[in-house]
Amino acid sequence: MTRAAQLPGYSWDTTGRIEACIQALIGERLAELPARAAAVAARLRDVTGDCRLVAVYLRPDSPDAIVRLCERLASTKNAQERARLQHEIGRCRFARPGTAEVSLTDDLEQVLTAADDRTRAYVPDPGRRDMIGALLNDFGAGFSDFVESQHEVPGPNARLRQGIVKSWRLPDGTRVISKRANPAKPGRFAQEQFAYRAIASRLAGGIAFGRNRRLQLAPLLATIRDGASGHEHAIWQWAPGETAESMLLAPGEHTSLLRDYRDLMDALLDRGILWGDLSPRNVLVHGHVHHLVDFEKTQVPGDDTPVPHADRGAYCRGQIGVEELGVLCREDEVRACLHGYLDPDRWDFDAPCPVPFPPRPEVTAVLAGRGVTDPDLGTYNRTDRQIWQVRSPDLDPVSGLLRYPGLVNFRVEHYLSCAGRTDADDYDRKTTEILIAGRRHSCFDEAVQALAGAVDEAERQFVVAEVAELLAGNDTGPVPAPNAAIRALVDRIDVLDTARQDPGTFRSACTALGKEGR
Numbered sequence: 001m002t003r004a005a006q007l008p009g010y011s012w013d014t015t016g017r018i019e020a021c022i023q024a025l026i027g028e029r030l031a032e033l034p035a036r037a038a039a040v041a042a043r044l045r046d047v048t049g050d051c052r053l054v055a056v057y058l059r060p061d062s063p064d065a066i067v068r069l070c071e072r073l074a075s076t077k078n079a080q081e082r083a084r085l086q087h088e089i090g091r092c093r094f095a096r097p098g099t100a101e102v103s104l105t106d107d108l109e110q111v112l113t114a115a116d117d118r119t120r121a122y123v124p125d126p127g128r129r130d131m132i133g134a135l136l137n138d139f140g141a142g143f144s145d146f147v148e149s150q151h152e153v154p155g156p157n158a159r160l161r162q163g164i165v166k167s168w169r170l171p172d173g174t175r176v177i178s179k180r181a182n183p184a185k186p187g188r189f190a191q192e193q194f195a196y197r198a199i200a201s202r203l204a205g206g207i208a209f210g211r212n213r214r215l216q217l218a219p220l221l222a223t224i225r226d227g228a229s230g231h232e233h234a235i236w237q238w239a240p241g242e243t244a245e246s247m248l249l250a251p252g253e254h255t256s257l258l259r260d261y262r263d264l265m266d267a268l269l270d271r272g273i274l275w276g277d278l279s280p281r282n283v284l285v286h287g288h289v290h291h292l293v294d295f296e297k298t299q300v301p302g303d304d305t306p307v308p309h310a311d312r313g314a315y316c317r318g319q320i321g322v323e324e325l326g327v328l329c330r331e332d333e334v335r336a337c338l339h340g341y342l343d344p345d346r347w348d349f350d351a352p353c354p355v356p357f358p359p360r361p362e363v364t365a366v367l368a369g370r371g372v373t374d375p376d377l378g379t380y381n382r383t384d385r386q387i388w389q390v391r392s393p394d395l396d397p398v399s400g401l402l403r404y405p406g407l408v409n410f411r412v413e414h415y416l417s418c419a420g421r422t423d424a425d426d427y428d429r430k431t432t433e434i435l436i437a438g439r440r441h442s443c444f445d446e447a448v449q450a451l452a453g454a455v456d457e458a459e460r461q462f463v464v465a466e467v468a469e470l471l472a473g474n475d476t477g478p479v480p481a482p483n484a485a486i487r488a489l490v491d492r493i494d495v496l497d498t499a500r501q502d503p504g505t506f507r508s509a510c511t512a513l514g515k516e517g518r
Contacts, residue, residue, distance in 0.1 A: 043074035055470030083173030094142035117227040141228035148476040175238035192296035210263030241286030258337040314357035316341040327406030351377035390435035419481035437500035449514035458485040
């Protein structure tokens, strides 16, 4: 058997199991091909950054024209030409021109409400209309399949995202990001498109903020309703930079970055903008320029009156505090960043009054699981504090490095959702209760390890399944769930959740399951 080419990119999996499995999958296919195919596959992986084009090149059903394009791409040193070739490969595979009537418009609502089979595109910049029109005419009814086949934009805490946000190239090689409407969140896509337009008008091309920083929106190229598939897509020009999330997860001092984050938040609030998903993953930092992406939860009132101070405090008691900054930053960092808005030392844990701000879904879910559906403010505050204390980063007792227990929740909910589990939110709640029990029963490290071990294995098997599907020819549909790993994750959470009321039983279960995950 011809040995599979070394495929870098999975160094985050310290077990090496992903690399070994993918090596085996690709090696099986390379064994049926001439020896030079291994070198081409290795170069393709190096220049494109993932296995997607490697799979296209190696698949038995790839036409000779596409194989030749892949070989040209692998041998091309010019980055712009490689980008152009990537688009050309996609065009050759999916274009079905002449099969869709395309209408360009300056009416966003018309695009979002049309019910016929015409492809419609809202293009805010008149200078981009010819380019968008040519793109849609060129692909015809194959546009959505082309987009679905493209490389996902993963996060540092979830390696498989199941296809909503993609990165690809225009015909001239320009890199773009596209986002498809999520059918599981009806209305969110339209809300985001209108919010983006309102924010773009309010910020008028960008504003200065803080210490000589500049705030800009990633430029929207088009909002498209594909008549052939019924899918809706928004296309933004790629904004340079690194996400604030990745920067916060990297070792080092984050004081300056968090100061900029606070200044950015205040700049928006001062203009009346409540950006509902002010997550560090949606802030791209490039020098002194900060680009914003993802606006589906944003509120933009009709005027630019600054958001009152009390409302800012309620805003930070929502997703911003514990669910966004709180899982990435130590508590002292969060307190400093949100000083004046978020101070748990001032929370009244005995207040009998109703909760005076919109409750956070994670707190509501935990309380409902405990049988409390109408909590008073004291009960809400005590529960919110419990959650923050177990989701905040701490030191791993083995490595001595920061670990992020709160991201375990995100990954449990995310991968169960990817597997089609309708109860993913409830397992997020159970995960929180297990972490709280771990803290209460003095076995927090073991509880974290027991949960992380199972979700790590589910993620590994999902990633390998994705590559297997690509090699088999499925690059436009969802990745089939690794059912055994998902079942093992669910069973482990159920065992720990059932045991958490008894300290001895819970500690024993955490210790035993934690060892299995190492």
